[in-house]
Amino acid sequence: xSSGRRPLSQTQERxxxxxxxxxxxxxxxxxxxxxxxxxxxAPPTVYRALDRLVRDGLAHRIESLNAFVACSRPHHQDMxxxxxxxxxxxxxxxxDGELQSRLEALSERTGFQAERTTVELxxxxxxxxxxxHGHGHVHAx
Amino acid sequence: xSSGRRPLSQTQERxxxxxxxxxxxxxxxxxxxxxxxxxxxAPPTVYRALDRLVRDGLAHRIESLNAFVACSRPHHQDMxxxxxxxxxxxxxxxxDGELQSRLEALSERTGFQAERTTVELxxxxxxxxxxxHGHGHVHAx
DNA sequence: CCGCAACTGATATAGTATAACAAAACAGTT
DNA sequence: AACTGTTTTGTTATACTATATCAGTTGCGG
Ligand SMILES: [Zn+2]
Ligand SMILES: [Zn+2]
Ligand SMILES: [Zn+2]
Ligand SMILES: [Zn+2]
Numbered sequence: 531x532s533s534g535r536r537p538l539s540q541t542q543e544r545x546x547x548x549x550x551x552x553x554x555x556x557x558x559x560x561x562x563x564x565x566x567x568x569x570x571x572a573p574p575t576v577y578r579a580l581d582r583l584v585r586d587g588l589a590h591r592i593e594s595l596n597a598f599v600a601c602s603r604p605h606h607q608d609m610x611x612x613x614x615x616x617x618x619x620x621x622x623x624x625x626d627g628e629l630q631s632r633l634e635a636l637s638e639r640t641g642f643q644a645e646r647t648t649v650e651l652x653x654x655x656x657x658x659x660x661x662x663h664g665h666g667h668v669h670a671x
Numbered sequence: 672x673s674s675g676r677r678p679l680s681q682t683q684e685r686x687x688x689x690x691x692x693x694x695x696x697x698x699x700x701x702x703x704x705x706x707x708x709x710x711x712x713a714p715p716t717v718y719r720a721l722d723r724l725v726r727d728g729l730a731h732r733i734e735s736l737n738a739f740v741a742c743s744r745p746h747h748q749d750m751x752x753x754x755x756x757x758x759x760x761x762x763x764x765x766x767d768g769e770l771q772s773r774l775e776a777l778s779e780r781t782g783f784q785a786e787r788t789t790v791e792l793x794x795x796x797x798x799x800x801x802x803x804h805g806h807g808h809v810h811a812x
Numbered sequence: 813c814c815g816c817a818a819c820t821g822a823t824a825t826a827g828t829a830t831a832a833c834a835a836a837a838c839a840g841t842t
Numbered sequence: 843a844a845c846t847g848t849t850t851t852g853t854t855a856t857a858c859t860a861t862a863t864c865a866g867t868t869g870c871g872g
Contacts, residue, residue, distance in 0.1 A: 536838090539850060559827065572853065577829065582850090593734040594789050596828060596859090613783045622783070629773050633792065636767065641797025642754045648735050650789040651774065656782025677869095680819065700858070713822060718860065723819090737828090737859060 535586065541570060545579040546600060549589055554619045555597035592621065594650045599623070609633075611649035617658035619668040676727065682711060686720040687741065690730055695760045696738035733762065735791045740764070750774075752790035758799035760809040 538546065548564055549556060556564075562576045570576065580598055583589035587605045589598050592612060601610070602623040609630050613622045629649065637644050653659075679687065689705055690697060697705075703717045711717065721739055724730035728746045730739050733753060742751070743764040750771050754763045770790065778785050794800075 536849075539837095541851080557828075570851095572851090573829070574831090574853085575851065578850070593791070613777075613781070613785070615783075616786075622781070624777075626773070626777065629770070632767070632770050632773060633790075636754075636765070637792075637794075640754070640763070641800065642756075642763070642792065642794060643797075643800045644754070644792040644794040645757075646793040648789060648791040648793070650734070651778075651783065651785040652787040652789070653778075653783060653785040656784075659782065659784045677818075682820080698859075711820095713820090714860070715822085715862090716820065719819070 538582070539579070541565075541575060542579045542582050544568065544570075545576065546583055546588055549583075549598060549600035552600075554621055555592050555595050555599040555614075557595075557597045560597075590623070592650060593648050594652060609647045609649070611651070613651045613653070613655070615655035615658055616652055616668060617654050620655055622655070679723070680720070682706075682716060683720045683723050685709065685711075686717065687724055687729055690724075690739060690741035693741075695762055696733050696736050696740040696755075698736075698738045701738075731764070733791060734789050735793060750788045750790070752792070754792040754794070754796070756796035756799055757793055757809060758795050761796055763796070 544565065545561055548561055558573065558576050558580060561580075562570065562573060565571075565576065580589065580591075584591055584598070587601060587607075589600050590610055590612070591598055592614065595614065599612075599621050603625070606625060608625045608627070610623050611626055611629060613624070615621075630647075633644065633647060636642070685706065686702055689702055699714065699717050699721060702721075703711065703714060706712075706717065721730065721732075725732055725739070728742060728748075730741050731751055731753070732739055733755065736755065740753075740762050744766070747766060749766045749768070751764050752767055752770065754765070756762075771788075774785065774788060777783070
């Protein structure tokens with residue numbers, strides 16, 4: 531039998547390293563541009579590596595940004611939520627037991643069987659809210 | 672002074688009507704195809720109508736689907752959450768005071784100032800979970 | 813009438829994601 | 843080593859989602 535899961539491939543390691551280094555969400559095409567120097571030059575390669583990382587719980591997709599971020603507590607089983615600063619781009623990942631309980635209670639009541647839950651707060655982080663970075667925007671370019 | 676907000680334009684009305692009739696999320700391009708018969712033939716027209724409807728609280732964007740759905744309780748001020756069935760495509764919109772309080776408490780603690788909150792549950796609705804529609808997928812085509 | 817704001821038309825372009833198929837790499841088995 | 847099933851990669855092409863830009867229009871208040 532196969533004990534544990536496969537190790538990451540070279541590409542998967544590279545993508546994860548880039549996400550960790552960035553410390554904020556990168557789009558698949560951001561990653562692709564960063565990897566052009568290293569022989570990766572097609573979208574599917576990047577998307578496949580991302581699929582693996584997300585399946586494995588090493589990265590998350592941020593739906594409201596169409597982007598990906600390294601998991602801050604790899605392989606956790608509970609659901610993840612995100613607070614995303616629109617001024618500086620930083621993302622805080624947090625787990626919230628009460629939030630999760632609340633959503634599970636809802637499933638109980640309604641019979642809806644959730645397989646995946648997205649919770650994303652968009653706004654300003656404490657630092658940016660203080661600083662008068664009140665109306666800036668992060669640009670991907 | 673201008674009492675109340677402007678009425679919806681013809682295009683905006685049509686887009687809203689289509690969303691209501693569909694009873695589930697439609698992509699901007701789904702709407703565009705439906706409107707081709709009526710002289711609308713460019714994406715920006717549809718996106719602009721959708722912007723207006725979303726700004727006005729008559730429709731919501733579902734981030735995890737890149738699609739739009741009519742609001743089930745127009746103009747509500749509290750945050751909306753969504754349970755989306757991946758088998759039959761139906762979306763249930765719900766407001767949950769406790770959920771909202773929980774998220775507001777979080778903002779309080781961390782200083783994060785949320786301007787927009789996305790809560791989306793993906794899974795199977797009660798009917799589909801019962802029926803053994805256990806592994807189907809909804810296709811947009 | 814004038815000016816302003818919102819909306820539209822039209823064209824082009826940017827950004828995000830997957831389909832499909834062939835080839836290579838890898839691990840476990842015989 | 844040879845065989846087998848699975849995973850990953852390469853490559854090309856294509857589909858889907860969204861915005862930029864600029865000109866023209868419409869509706870309304872001053
Ligand atoms: Zn995580
Ligand atoms: Zn910030
Ligand atoms: Zn609503
Ligand atoms: Zn269903």
